[in-house]
Amino acid sequence: MATPSKDYDFSAIEPKWQDYWAQNTTYEARDFVDNPTFYVLDMFPYPSGAGLHIGHPEGYTASDALKRFKKAQGYNVLHPMGWDAFGLPTEQYAIKTGTHPAITTKQNVANFTKQLTDLGFTYDWNREVNTTDPSYFKWTQWIFMQLFKKGLAYVEEKPVWFCPDLGTVLANEEVNMTAEGPRSDRGDFPVERRPIRQWVLRITEYAERLIAGLKDLDWPDSTKRLQENWIGRSEGGEITFDIAGHEAQLTVFTTRPDTLYGATYMVIAPEHPLVAKLTTPEQQAAIAAYQEKAKSKSDLERAELSKEKSGFWTGAYAINPVNGKEIPIWVADYVLMTYGTGAIMAVPAHDTRDFEFAKEFDLEIIQVIDDNDSAEKDAEGGLKEAYTGPGSLINSGEQSGKDSESAKKAVIEQLAADNRGKATVNFKLRDWLFSRQRYWGEPFPIVWVNEADYAKADDSLKSVERPVTCEMDGETWFALALPETELPLELPAVESYTPSPDGQSPLSKAGDWLHVYVDPKTGETSTEAKDDWLRGMRETNTMPQWAGSCWYYLRYIDPKNTDALIDPAKEKYWGTPDLYIGGAEHAVLHLLYARFWHHVLYDLGVVSDPEPFKKLFHQGIILGEDGEKMSKSRGNVVNPDVIIKDYGADALRLYLMFLGPLEAMKPWNTKGIEGIARFLRKVWRLIVAEDGSVHTKIGATDTLDPETARVLHATIKKVTEDYTALGFNTAISQMMICINQLSKAEALPKQAVESFLQLLAPLAPHQAEELWERLGHSSSIALSGWPKHDESKLVQDTVKIIFQVNGKYRGDAELPADVSKDDAIAAAKAHERVQSFVDGKTIKKEIYVPGKIVNIVAI
C-alpha cells in the first residue's frame, strides 16, 4: 500500500492520507468517552466566491496542529468547521444574476471544503454547520424568540445608516468615516441617514455583566481593553436642574459631580425634546436653523467636521441646585442626544470641551478644584486650559476643602436628600440594531397583528412585560412570536432580490408568504382564513449576519438535534471551547454579540456557564511580499492553491507557522518556503534510501550517542512546550536543529526516528504518516501517542562557563557540570584573557551564576 516512490512526492502522498483520515474517521470527536475533552474552535469563514485567502490557513493550521497534538496526547478532541453563509456578497450576486443565494452558497461551500481538505485539515465533517440551513437557523430563530419573550427585543423607527448602492441599512459599526463622508465598510459606498423600522436588541441591559465577565477571561489584554472601551462604563451621577420660569426640569449625567459649583452654563443637544419649549422667541430663528443643520449631520460627521465649537443660547436659565445660581442654557452639537441624558452641566474650568466652548462664547469660568499650581495661568490668574485632574475643592460652599474623590459622593448625597440627584452608571454601548432590509438572512419568527387581535392571543406568544409595537400606515401593530412548532420559518421564493426603493426588504413583495392567519391559542399559521384565527402580517426584515455566528460553537456539540438547540448532557460533556482562534477584526462585534447571547442562554438555563470563550487567540495578518496588505488591486495576493501545487500542503502549513509568532503581522516571502521544502526533503532522506526502501542506518543500533540523544530529548521537551503555547515558529526551529543532528548520525535506533516523526506530525501530517507507514506501522501515527522526554538525557557532564570581566565576555571553559563556585572562579582567574583584563586592578566582587557565568568586577 506504500507509495513506491523513492522521492518525496507530496502530490501523491497528500491525497492518499487525506482519504485515509476521512475513511478511518481518525479525527472524529466522540461524545461521552472517558478521555479528557479538548474543544478547539476556529472562527468559521464566510464562503465567498473568491475561495480561501492565505489568512484562513494561518489560523486553521494552528488549530489543526493543536488538534493533532492534543489527540496524540490522548484527548478526545472536538475540532469542527462550518459556514457563516448568510451575507451580502452572495445576495449581491443574486441581484446581478438571478441565481438563488442558496445555490451560490452550495457551490462556494463545496469549493471551500475542497480547499480545506487539500490543506490536510481534518475537521469532523459530521458536525458541519451552515447558518443558512433551515435546520440550523431554526435555532437562531428560536433564540430570537427567547429574547423577544424576555423583553430584550423591541422595534423602533430610527434614523439609521442607509446605503443606496447596497440597498440596505447598515449598523454604526459597518460605516466608516472617510474624507469623502460616511461610507459603507463593505464596498466603500456612500451612505446616508434614513428613518426605518428596525428591530433592536437590548444588549445594554447586559452591559454591566459584559464588562464584569471580561475579568476572568484568558484573552489578549488589548482585546479585553477594546471591549471595555466599547462598552464604556462610567460612574457618575444624575443631577436635576430647575429651569427659571418653567415647570420642566433638566437632568444631566456627569462623572464629576464634585465640580457642580463650577457649572456656569448648561448645554442640551439639538435633538433634545425640551429645546423648543425652552427657546425664547428672540432666539427661535437661530435655534431652529441650528437644529436643522445638526439634523443633516450624524454623530459621526459631527465628530469628523472640525472640532470648532458651535451653538446658540436658548434664552433660558437653569438654576444650580447647590447654590441657586442662574446659568444660561445653550444648544450645541458637541452634546450628543445618544449619550447620557442629552444634556450636560458645563464646567469650563475642569472640562476641555466646555473650556473651549466658554472661550468661544465668552462664558464665565469658575475654578472649583485646586490645581496646586500645576495648570498654566494667564496674567490675572485665570486658567489657560481646563484643569481635569484631581484636587481639593475651592469656591464650593460647604464642600470646599474636600478632595475631589470624596466630594463626588458628598455632592450626590447632598442632592439625593433633596431628590435632585443620584449616583448612576452610564454606558457608551448602545442597543444592538438587529435587522436588515435584505433577502439573504434569517426571517424573524414574528407576525404583526392589530391591537384587538393581540388581546385575543395567548400570552405564550407575547413579550408580556414589554409588548412590542410599531406604527405602519397610521395604525399600531403588535408583535406575536411564532411558536417553536412553526420553526424554522423559511425564506419564500421571490422574483427579485432587490430591495424596494424605499429601503424595505425584498420579502415585503412576497405576498403569499407575507399575509398569514394565526391561531390565537397555539400560534400555528396558515395561508387560509380560519374561524377565530387572527389576520396577520409577517415581519419582512431579516436578521443581520451576526445572528448565525453568535452561537454556532454550541451547535457543533449537537449539530443534528431536532428537538433542542443542544442536548444538556452533551453541553455539559464538551463545555465551551477550550481555545478560540480567529482574527482580531472580530475583537468587538462578533465577540461581544456572542457573549451577550451566551449570557442570555445562560439565564435561560440552556448553557451552564455564562461566558462562551474562556481562552482566545488572535492570529496575525499575513502581508504581501511587498510588506503591504494583500489586495487584488496591489497584485500581491498569495493563493494557497498555487503554493500547494508547487510545494505541497505540508510545506505550506510549516511555512505559515514558521513565518513568525502566530499573533504577529508578518510579510509573506516565497523564497522562504524553499527552506521549509529543504527541511522536509531532509526528513524524507533520513528515512527513505535512494532505492526507496527504508534507510539501512535506521534500526542499525539500539542506542544513540549522548549528544544526539541530548538534542532529541531537548527537542521533545521544547516542541511539547511550544505546541502547548502555540509557539510553532520556535518549535519548527528546534525540529530543524534536531534533523540536522540526526542526519549526522551513522546509525539510529528506529525509535528515535519515530519520536521525531511524532513531533513533526501535527504540522506536516501527510509526510509523517507516510514515513510512519514505511517504517512498518499499519495504523495511523495519530494513534501512536506522544513522545516523552527523558530529563536524564539532557544532563551534560560538562558545561560551558562564560567568563566575564565587568560584565563583558572575556573567555569561556568547559567545566564539570557540578563545579563549585570557588573552582569556577579559580578557572576564570586562570584564564589568560581574563588575567589580562584583571591585571593591575583590584577585584571588587566575584559573581558565579551556577552553570552559566563567572563575572569578575575589577577596577
Place this chain on the structure above:
RNA sequence: GCCUGAGUGGCGGAAUGGUAGACGCUGGGGAUUUAAAAUCCCUUGCCAGUAAUGGCGUGAGGGUUCGAGUCCCUCCUCAGGUACCA
C-alpha cells in the same frame, strides 16, 4: 487627543535579567556534476586588523543592576483601534 501593540543584521525572526542575532532566507566562496537541478562544506551585524584580537552594536536619552534587547522613567517613529462619551 485617548487606548493597545511594536521598533533587534540585507530580510523573516531567536533570546527564564546572564556570550545578542538561534533557526531559516538572501549574499559570497568551494565540492559534486558533461551540464543543470538536487545535495554537501565553509562564510555572512558594523568598524579596525593578514590573524590572534579589540572596539561598537537591540529606535533616542537617562536610571536600577556585578550584568539590561529584557526592569523603571522621559521622548521619537510605526501599526491597529477609537474619538466632542460629559
